[in-house]
Structures are given as structure tokens and as C-alpha cells.
Amino acid sequence: MPHGPATRARHGRSAAAGLVVIALLAGALGFPPAVTDAEAAKKKKKTTAAKKPAAPVTPVAQTIRSYTGPDATRLVLDLSAPATYRLQPNPDDATFDLVIERPVASPSLAVPHIDDGAVKSITMIDALEGLRLRVHLPAWAAPRVFGLEGETGVAPRIVVDVSRPGQAERDQAERARVASLTASGHRVIVVDPGHGGEAVGAVGPKRTQEKTIALAIARELEKELEKNPGVTVVLTRNGDYDLPLRDRYRVAERYQADAFVSIHMNSARGRNGSGSEVYFLSLASASDEASKSLADLENAADKISAGPAERVDDDLVGILFDLKQTEVLQQSSLLAEAVLTRIEDGRNLPSRGVKQAPFAVLKSPIVPAVLVECAFINNPTEERLLRDPEFQREMAKMIARGVVDYLGKAPPVVRGRTSSMR
């Protein structure tokens, strides 16, 4: 892949802040269990009450997944039932243990080979008190841990984020890139492949995942846009990892981008939803009921991306929006119109129009932003199209043409003097 580290957006500055908090907490309280006993007991009561004879549920450790991002590696442990867990740091050995405190069955648990610069390896220890996973690091960094409640049919998950050494150098490299783009006078488009990592997004009948198609189309869009002299693309993610919604538009703000384009696939209750639609932000509510539930669904991704401590601060966004909202929203609506017009020209799929909804990822008060729902991944016909590289290219080409049309009309961003956000 021709995407060096230079095209990678950094993320996880807020995760680093979270780490500090966790480290402080750990110091003060000796690492308390992340789920309190009272909470665990309550949960247990709930699950056992639903079943008839109250056989104690032994959680089964099912899988460990790992996602390598530029700034951190995320480890996810899937359990068949809720369990109490804690982190036990050993800074001197540059290891930490994730301890599940009840007996846990782990017959089929395979420990992945990682060694990606943030995590060296994982050793599984079936200890008396339960399951103990020892994570070996190249250098000590305090990990962050949080749990995710299982949805229906999905096992509860324990998530551990380990930051990659060299954050200062990566920040430095990004500042240098911002400075060189500013000096070049290029138009900068930030392309945001929706979801990623543990947040797979919508899933098609053939198990196609939204995150995969979004990345494929985003990479094509990067190629198409950069065929235009003077246009540079920055991807918010360029791999299978996740980042919080707020961090996505903040990439666009750091670069003072001309536009932000988020790529997603739609999904409807039935399997016959069809076509493409382009959204820009609504500050009030969605333009219709379907758009509202779609925005709810897309925004819910942050439960996984950001973890419990880093939800988007809507009040702050509200205040900032008062300052510039009219102008930026107007530009966003022009961008949405331009993109949809070109998608309509492509005549691949029916057009569902330009719509408005309160998508968290579109909430930048300073960068015009749109979200493209390319097609319905849960419609078998459109799922087949979405998997086809030719269709992905075609979709990217049309979006790129729309963005270029918009750039032709929009005033260039004057960089270097704004902004209160940086």
C-alpha cells in the first residue's frame, strides 16, 4: 500500500489523557476492579433470574482480537458471560496482567501473535483465581481498560488499549505535514472511512462489514482526488482500527481542511433499502424518522470507539457552533449537493437525496462536512456491488468529482490565522 506513516492521521491524544487518569487512579486506589462487585452481583442476578434452575454461569473466554493503530493497539477479549476483571500493572517488567477473577473456561482460546511495536506478546496463564493474560510490552506504558456490555447474542467484551511509544515524534511529524501543506497552498480534503477495528458497522447477508468497504472506497477516493493537481487527501484511518468520532473531525480541524467526507454504508430494517444519500449536519433533529435512526446507529459506534470516558461533549460543540454555524452549514449543504449530483450522474443506484441528521462525526464547527451513505449493505444486490472493486472505484470517482465541483465554487481556506480550535 502506498500509504506511508505520513498519510496517517494521529489519534489517541485523548486516550493518552485517559491513561493519565487511569494511572493516577491506579496509584491512589491500588487498581480497583473495573467492575465493582456490587455491579457484577446485580448483573449476575439479572442473568440468572432469566433462567430456571440457577446454575452458576461460568464465563468462557472465547477470542482475543487485536487491532494495530498508529498510536495504540487495542486488545479485545470476548467472554460468553459477564465477568469481573482487573488490571495488574508490573512496570518494572514492562508487563501487565488482565485478570478475570472468577473461574473462566478457555478451551479454545487462541492467543494471537502480535509484536507490532506497541504489544510484544501475550501469555495465557490459567491461574487459581481465574484467567490471567500477561501482556508483554516493548517499554512500559500504562494501559487503559474498559468493559462493553454484550448486546443480544454478543458476548461481553473487555477492551484494553496500549499506546505505542513515539507519540511525541508522531505529533511532530503531523505538525510538519500541516505546516508544509499550509505553505503549499494545496486544497486539503480529509476522507474518513467509517467505523474500523471492533466497530464493524453494518453487516451484509454475506457478512460483508461496513468498515472494510468504507476503507476500500476511501482509498479509491484518495486516489481519485489526488489526480487533481493541488489537491491533497488526508485519511483519518488507514487500517483496521477504530477512532472516536470526535477525533475524526479534529483531523480536519488540525489541517484546516477545505472539506471532510465520511464514507459509510447504509442498512435498513428490511432487505430492500436501496440507493445512495448524502448527509450534512442538522443541529436540531433529523429530516425524517429513518435518518434519525440511522444517525442514532452511526453515533452509537462511539460506545466502542471512545470507551466510557470520552463521549463527545455536545455542549461545547453547541457553544462553538453559535459562532460559525451558518456559514459552515451552508458550505456543507453545497458540498452535499455537489457530491450527490455527481453520484446521480453515475446512475449506478437510485438517489435518495440530500438529507440532514445529527451525526456526531459531522459536528466540526469550522470544516464543511458531509457523510455519504454509498449503498445498502444489507440489501443482497447492493452488498454484491459494494464488494466489487469496479463499483468501489466508480463510487469513489463520482464522489471525487462532486468534491472537485464544490472546490471550484468554495472560497479557498486561508490557513495559518484561524482558529480557536487548535
Ligand SMILES: [Zn+2]
Ligand atoms: Zn456507518
